[in-house]
Amino acid sequence: MKSIFAEVYSGLKSLFIGMRITIGEFFKPTITLRYPHQSLKMSPRFRGHIELVRDSATGQPKCFVCKLCEKACPSDCITVEGIKPEGARRKTVTSYRLDFTKCSLCGSCVEACRDGAIRFSREYNLAGTRKEDFIMELFERLEKQGLTAEQSVAAAGSATTPSLPTAELAKPAPPAGTPAPAQPTSAISKPLEPRLEAK
Ligand code: SF4
Ligand code: SF4
Helix, strand or coil: CHHHHHHHHHHHHHHHHHHHHHHHHHCCCCCCCCCCCCEECCCCCCCCCEEECECCCCCCECCCCCCHHHHHCCCCCEEEEEECCCCCCCCEEEEEEEECCCCCCCCHHHHHCCCCCEEECCCCCCCCCCHHHHEEEHHHHHHHHHHHHHHHHHHCCCCCCCCCCHHHHHCCCCCCCCCCCCCCHHHHHCCCCCEECCC
């Protein structure tokens, strides 16, 4: 008889312990995200593919085509090209090609660039079925990012008009609610909205 009470007591005790943990978790904030509609903000140490950095003063890429990153890359992933405008002291980048299929994210290129003209991106939404999807033109990518930022400024009614390619500026904005046009798979690297802070 005594052992029956002991068993009932033990069962009830474990039940209440389990319920206490369940109820405690029930009232905690949810950490599950509805991927791909929501995505985490990646930590500063996360290494996505490399990307070019703008000079905050001029808005132009910091890269001056010294090619140190190209030489430092052990996998020959990087090809940088540029021109020297007349009267300028430094070269200006015109093409920065990254073959991400060969990149091991070792960081040698980022370390080699003394001017901080490249860094690791936070992109983790990369997907593709073709090798070509991962051959990235980082200069074009930077230009497009600039365009997006400038278009938002224009939409918000800001005063200054950006110096952008005329063809791009002439494009009419799609009406609200229009689904976004299909993009090449390499563009999937853009972060999805809305972003949520990791708790
Ligand atoms: S990214 Fe840096 S290291 Fe590479 S070419 Fe440009 S300035 Fe030179
Ligand atoms: S992270 Fe390493 S492998 Fe990737 S591009 Fe830079 S140097 Fe090359």
